[in-house]
Amino acid sequence: MINIPRGTQDILPETSSQWRYIESRLHELMAQYNYQEIRTPIFESTELFARGVGDSTDVVQKEMYTFKDKGDRSITLRPEGTAAVVRSYIENKMQGLANQPVKLYYNGPMFRYERKQKGRYRQFNQFGVEAIGAENPSIDAEVLAMVMHIYQSFGLKNLKLVINSIGDAASRIEYQEALKAHFKPVIHNYCSDCQKRIDTNPMRILDCKVDRDKPEMKTAPAITEYLNETSKAYFEAVKAHLDRLNIPYVVDPNLVRGLDYYTHTAFEVMMDSSDYDGAITTLCGGGRYNGLLELLDGPQQTGIGFALSIERLLLALEAEGIELPMHNHIDLFIATMGQSADNYAVVLLNELRHAGIKADKDYLGRKLKGQMKQADRLAARYTIVIGDQELEQQQVAIKNMTTGESETIKFDDITKYINGGL
Ligand code: HAM
Numbered sequence: 001m002i003n004i005p006r007g008t009q010d011i012l013p014e015t016s017s018q019w020r021y022i023e024s025r026l027h028e029l030m031a032q033y034n035y036q037e038i039r040t041p042i043f044e045s046t047e048l049f050a051r052g053v054g055d056s057t058d059v060v061q062k063e064m065y066t067f068k069d070k071g072d073r074s075i076t077l078r079p080e081g082t083a084a085v086v087r088s089y090i091e092n093k094m095q096g097l098a099n100q101p102v103k104l105y106y107n108g109p110m111f112r113y114e115r116k117q118k119g120r121y122r123q124f125n126q127f128g129v130e131a132i133g134a135e136n137p138s139i140d141a142e143v144l145a146m147v148m149h150i151y152q153s154f155g156l157k158n159l160k161l162v163i164n165s166i167g168d169a170a171s172r173i174e175y176q177e178a179l180k181a182h183f184k185p186v187i188h189n190y191c192s193d194c195q196k197r198i199d200t201n202p203m204r205i206l207d208c209k210v211d212r213d214k215p216e217m218k219t220a221p222a223i224t225e226y227l228n229e230t231s232k233a234y235f236e237a238v239k240a241h242l243d244r245l246n247i248p249y250v251v252d253p254n255l256v257r258g259l260d261y262y263t264h265t266a267f268e269v270m271m272d273s274s275d276y277d278g279a280i281t282t283l284c285g286g287g288r289y290n291g292l293l294e295l296l297d298g299p300q301q302t303g304i305g306f307a308l309s310i311e312r313l314l315l316a317l318e319a320e321g322i323e324l325p326m327h328n329h330i331d332l333f334i335a336t337m338g339q340s341a342d343n344y345a346v347v348l349l350n351e352l353r354h355a356g357i358k359a360d361k362d363y364l365g366r367k368l369k370g371q372m373k374q375a376d377r378l379a380a381r382y383t384i385v386i387g388d389q390e391l392e393q394q395q396v397a398i399k400n401m402t403t404g405e406s407e408t409i410k411f412d413d414i415t416k417y418i419n420g421g422l
Contacts, residue, residue, distance in 0.1 A: 007114065007122025015314070019125075021324050022310055023107060025153060026127055033146050035103040035129055040084040042109065046074040052083030052296055054260025056201040058209075061193075063112040077111035081128045081307055082261065082289065083296070089132050090298035101133035110309075119280035119312050128286075128307030132293070135302045137234060140265045140288060141241030143304050147269055147284060148247055154313065155322045158273040159283070161247065164255035164266050165235035166203075167227045169291060172263075175226040176202050186216050206256050222253030234264050261289040265304065271316050283316055284308030331418050332359040332398075333375035335368060337387040344391055348411060355415040375401070382418060 004010060011019060030037070046066050053059050065077040078084055085104055089095070094102045107127045114120050129146065131139050144161065151159055166172065179202035183190070187198050191210040198205065205211070206220060227235065242249055249267075257266050266287035286306020293301045317324065334349060336342045345361050352359045360378060362371045368385065375383045383399050390396045390411075397406045398417060409417050416422045 005122070007116045007120075009121065009123075009311075017326050017328055018314060018324055019310060021326050022154070022313065023127075026105075026107065026150065029146070029150060029153060030105050030129075033103070033142070035105045035131075038085060038088060038104045038106050039108070040078075040081070040088050040106065043075050043077050044084055044087065046076040048083050048087055048296070049076055049079060052086065052261060052292060053080065054201070056197060056204055057258060057260055058204075058207070059112060059259065063114055065111045065113060079112045080110055080259070081106050081108075081126055082130060082259075082292070082303075082305060085128075085130045085305075086132070086289075086292055086296055086298065086303065089130075089301075090293060090296060095133060095299045095301055101131050101139065103129075103131045105129045117280065119315050121309075121311060125310045126307040127310060128305060130303055130305035132303035133301050135290065137237035137241055140238045140304050141245065143286065143306060144238075144242060144249075144265075144267060145245050145247060147267075147286070147306055147308070150308070151269060151283070151313075151316075154317060154324070156316055156320055158271060158320060160270045160272040161249040162252045162255055162268050162270055163238075163242075163249050164223070164252055165227060165231055165238075165264050166223050166256060166262055166266050166287075167231035168263055171223070171226050171228045171231045172203070175221070175223050178221045178226060179203060179205065182220050183216060186214075190214065201260065203256050206254065207258050220254075223256070224251075224253040231264060238265055257285060257287060261292040261295070262287040263290040263302075264288040267306070269308075271319065273319055280312065283312050329379035329381055330358040330360055331381050332357055332414070333371075333378060333380035333383045334359065334361040335371035335375065335383060335385045336361065337368060337385065340388065340391060341386040345386055348386075348414075352415060357415055357418055384414070 046064070049064060050060055059079050064079055067075055069075050085106060089102060105128065108125065109123050110126045111123055113122055116122070129143060131143060144163070148159070148161060167175070180198055183198055183202065183205055187195055190205070191208065194205045194208050194211055206217065211217065255266055255268060264287070268285045269283045271281045271283060284306055286304070288302065288304040290302040292303065293299060332352065334345045336345045349359055349361055362374055366374065372383065380401055383401060384396045386396060395408055395410045397408050398414065399406045409422065413422055
């Protein structure tokens, strides 16, 4: 038997209907916020992520699915969406569009070679948003408000919005120096990756999964102490908007995020529930990226966005015991007695489906009792039983499965009846 690859999952029909519900709700919400969908390829040039996400990040160093194609190009299955959306923005010269900022969203599979864990997969589905072309605290606040609105619209309550500012490039240079000085005397006790990070990108030490419990991690200087006046003012303005919107948040000066492109606002939404034991508690993450477009040879534009995985959203719903209001019923089940009735049902079913009715019948030659059980399993709203008499009279008793009441109607009137027009 060939098994599914490690870290991936089949989404079976019962769960895929939850996915469809979530995705259609997300499309509706995006229309409310005036964001438009973008679809980029599943694979991109490796260089896009090496440069965009950052050569010294775990994502690029350890987690990418990279291969040579038959033309000897290095290709990578996308580990995230931001670099690709920014590439597309630049390539399609979206800075020239009349509508600015350009507000985009995407929804699709991403790939990271990670250790399998509850809530952590090697193929996962990110829904993400990128607003490019405005450096204004009110758009940061819009994106934060949208994230919370998304989760709340599915009924989630135990959420914590954690925010930080990681400042502009100038603030970070000073901060990186402070981190180097802090870790230098003890770096020999740290993993080999951190020993490299101290020179290449000391902020990544704070994100190390191996050394995270070392004492110097807790006493490390916080970026907030190194923010310059511009960065501080920007952060204050974002927080003031959140206050105006009555959106509760916690400031965590140690939140640095795992990707290199962030500047100023960085945030995560966490599950704030003790029932969520053992699983990953970060539901989504995002932030502002002011230098990314130029880094990818684009115009001087800035952006902000976030991404969440539908897998973790589903885990959070499960942890809070929330059932999505889905309607998995069919409209009509046709039970038959005898071959002529079954032949008739084949045609009737076809007509009803063309008229927009969700309908089904038996295919296993079940007895009438078995057919009615099948109707129950399919949660049919109505059932009919066709036998010789019904065929002769061209009418049938249609039973409302909720009320138990029956009414005799003509075959030709079934659609109208189900649609409430009879
Ligand atoms: P990220 O924090 O790497 O950010 O991922 C964002 C979210 O994707 C996570 O919070 C989580 O919900 C989900 N996720 C990540 N890895 C996995 C995994 N292995 N299994 C399941 N879910 C996962 C980004 O990717 C940025 N591009 C977000 C962003 C957009 N920043 C600005 N714009």
